[in-house]
Amino acid sequence: MLDKRIFKFSGARQVLVWLTLLAGIQGFAIIGQGRFLSRTIVALWQGKPFATITNLIIIFALAYVVRQLMTVAKEYVLTPFADRVTQQLQQALLTKYTTLGPQVIASEGTGKSVTLLLEGLTKVHDYISLVLIKTVDMMVIPWIILAYLYTIHWEQATFLLFIYPVIVLFMIILGLAAQGKADREYETFNQLSNHFIDSMRGLTTLKQLGLSKKYADNIFEVSEQHRVAVVNTLKIAILSTFALDFFTTLSIAIVAVFLGLSLLDGQISLLPALTMLVLAPEYFLPIRNFANDYHATLNGKNSLADILNLLDQTTIAPTSQIALPAGWQQQDQLTLQDVNFTYGNAAHATLADINLSVKGYQKVALIGESGSGKSTLLNLLGGFNVGSGSIQINQAPVAHLRDQGWQINVMTLPQKPYIFHATLRDNLCFYSQTATDDQLVQALQTVGLMTWFEQLPSRLDTIIGEGALQVSGGQAQRLGLARILLDDQRRILLLDEPTAHLDIETEALLKEKMLPLFEHKLVFFATHRLHWLKQMDWIVVMRQGKIVEQGTLSDLYAHDSYFVELEKAMRGVTDAKS
Numbered sequence: 001m002l003d004k005r006i007f008k009f010s011g012a013r014q015v016l017v018w019l020t021l022l023a024g025i026q027g028f029a030i031i032g033q034g035r036f037l038s039r040t041i042v043a044l045w046q047g048k049p050f051a052t053i054t055n056l057i058i059i060f061a062l063a064y065v066v067r068q069l070m071t072v073a074k075e076y077v078l079t080p081f082a083d084r085v086t087q088q089l090q091q092a093l094l095t096k097y098t099t100l101g102p103q104v105i106a107s108e109g110t111g112k113s114v115t116l117l118l119e120g121l122t123k124v125h126d127y128i129s130l131v132l133i134k135t136v137d138m139m140v141i142p143w144i145i146l147a148y149l150y151t152i153h154w155e156q157a158t159f160l161l162f163i164y165p166v167i168v169l170f171m172i173i174l175g176l177a178a179q180g181k182a183d184r185e186y187e188t189f190n191q192l193s194n195h196f197i198d199s200m201r202g203l204t205t206l207k208q209l210g211l212s213k214k215y216a217d218n219i220f221e222v223s224e225q226h227r228v229a230v231v232n233t234l235k236i237a238i239l240s241t242f243a244l245d246f247f248t249t250l251s252i253a254i255v256a257v258f259l260g261l262s263l264l265d266g267q268i269s270l271l272p273a274l275t276m277l278v279l280a281p282e283y284f285l286p287i288r289n290f291a292n293d294y295h296a297t298l299n300g301k302n303s304l305a306d307i308l309n310l311l312d313q314t315t316i317a318p319t320s321q322i323a324l325p326a327g328w329q330q331q332d333q334l335t336l337q338d339v340n341f342t343y344g345n346a347a348h349a350t351l352a353d354i355n356l357s358v359k360g361y362q363k364v365a366l367i368g369e370s371g372s373g374k375s376t377l378l379n380l381l382g383g384f385n386v387g388s389g390s391i392q393i394n395q396a397p398v399a400h401l402r403d404q405g406w407q408i409n410v411m412t413l414p415q416k417p418y419i420f421h422a423t424l425r426d427n428l429c430f431y432s433q434t435a436t437d438d439q440l441v442q443a444l445q446t447v448g449l450m451t452w453f454e455q456l457p458s459r460l461d462t463i464i465g466e467g468a469l470q471v472s473g474g475q476a477q478r479l480g481l482a483r484i485l486l487d488d489q490r491r492i493l494l495l496d497e498p499t500a501h502l503d504i505e506t507e508a509l510l511k512e513k514m515l516p517l518f519e520h521k522l523v524f525f526a527t528h529r530l531h532w533l534k535q536m537d538w539i540v541v542m543r544q545g546k547i548v549e550q551g552t553l554s555d556l557y558a559h560d561s562y563f564v565e566l567e568k569a570m571r572g573v574t575d576a577k578s
C-alpha cells in the first residue's frame, strides 16, 4: 500500500516522527478509555457511590477527548505535507512535460497527461493523506494495546498476537487481487481519457468520414470496460472488508468466550475480563481501517507511481555554454558529425550518422519521403531532441543544442502554428515581447490579414484560439509568419513544411511574404513542395533517418541520384498541386 518513494519528499521523516508520537499518545488514550470504561461498568455493577463513578467517567471522557484530539492533530500534521507534496509534484510534472517536449505527451496520450495533472494529483493528495496515518496507526497502536493486554491476561493476549499475522496474510492476498483489479481500472480510465480527447479533437474528420457513430460506440465500449473494471475492484473491496470484519469479529468472539469461561471458573475477575473485551476490538481497529482505505487509495497510488516514473525519466537539462554574443552571423558555422538520435520507445535510431555543415545565412532545404526524419532533424537543430555524436559551433565542441545561447537565436514555423487561447496581441508577441501595437498591425498588414483584423470586435485584444474566435489554417499560418516577422534578433529559422496544409493560391501569396524573411538568416526548411528548392542554397536529401545526398540543386540534378528518383516521385504528387 505504501509507495516508499513518499519518504524521499522533504519533511516526510519529520511527519512520520510526529505521526508515530501522536499515534503513541492515542494508543495510551485508547487504553485509558477502555480501562476507565470498564472500571465505571464494574463500579456500577458493584453499586459503588456515585461520586466514585463520576471521577471514573471524567477520566474516561478525558481519555476519549485526547484520543479524538490526536486524530485531529494527525490531520493537522499531515495535511500541509500532502498539500506541499502535491504542489511540488504539479510543478515538477509541468516542468518535466516542458523539458521532455511534445513527444512524451504523444506517447502517453493527451487525455492521460491532462487527467494525471488534474485528477491524478487530487488522488495522490488523498492517497498521501490517508496512507501515512493508517500505516503508522497500524504499526503503533495495536502493539501498545497488546503490551497492556499482556499485563492483564497473557494467554488471551498471546491468542490475539497469533491471530494478527493470519489477518495480515489474508489482507495481503486480497490486497494483491485488489491491486490487479485496480491496475485494470486505472488502465481503462487512461484509455477512456485518451479515446475521449482523441475523438473530440478528430470530431470534424470523423464527421466528414461518417465515422462519428462508430467512434461514439467505441467510447461507449471503453467506458463499459471501465465500468466493469470499477465494479470488479469494488467487489474485491467489499469482499475483503467483509472477510476482515468476519475474522476480527470471530477473534473477538473467541476471546469473549474464553474470558467468559475463565470468569465462570473464577480464574479471572470482572474488571480485567471486561477491560480485555473492550480493548480487543481496538486492537484490530487500525488494521481494519487500513484495509478499508486500501482500496480507496489504490488509484492514488497508481497515479503517484505514474507521476514519479515520469519524473524519473532522464532529461537533458538545458545548458548555457554556447556563446553567440551578437547572435548568428554570416561567419558562424555549425557542424554535425555522426549524430544519432533514437526516440525513447523506438527499436532503431531515427537519425543515423548525420553529417552536416552549414555556414552563415544559408538556406537549407530538407527533403525526403514521409517518415525519413526531417522533423526529427529539425527538432534536433532546435535543441528539442538531444542525440549523440559531435556538434561544433565555430569549431568549438558543444554537448547539444538544448542550450540557451543557441535557442535564443532560433524561431520555428511548424505545419500548424499553435494558436493559444489568448488575445491576438499575446499570440503575436511570441518572440518579441516588446513589440508596439503599431508594429503588430504592420506585421498583420504584411502577412495579408488586415481585412480579417479590421473585422475583429476588440482588434488586438480579441481573444482567439480554442474556445474563442476560431482562425482558419491559412490565417493561423499567417499569424505564425507574423510572429517571426516581428522579431529582428533571432537569425535561425526552422520551418517544418509550413505550407503543407495550404492551398496553392494561399501558399503562393505566403511565399511572397516569406522569401524576404529568409534573408540574413540561417534557414532550415523541411518541405515536400519542389518549387521551394529553387530558392534554397543547399539541399539535404534524407532517407530512413540518414542523409543520403546533399548539395546545390544543380549538383543534385547533375547526377543520376536518389534525389532525381525522389524528385520524380514528388513531382507526381505535387504536379497536381503546383
Ligand SMILES: Nc1ncnc2c1ncn2[C@@H]1O[C@H](COP(=O)(O)OP(=O)(O)OP(=O)(O)O)[C@@H](O)[C@H]1O
Pocket: 103, 104, 106, 107, 343, 344, 345, 346, 350, 368, 369, 370, 371, 372, 373, 374, 375, 376, 377
Ligand atoms: N515521438 C515519437 N516517438 C517515436 N517515434 C517517432 C516520434 N516522432 C516520429 N517518430 C518516428 O520517427 C520517424 C521519422 O519521423 P519524422 O516525423 O521525423 O519524419 P518526417 O520526415 O518529418 O515525416 P513527414 O514528412 O511525414 O513529416 C518516423 O518513423 C516516425 O514514426
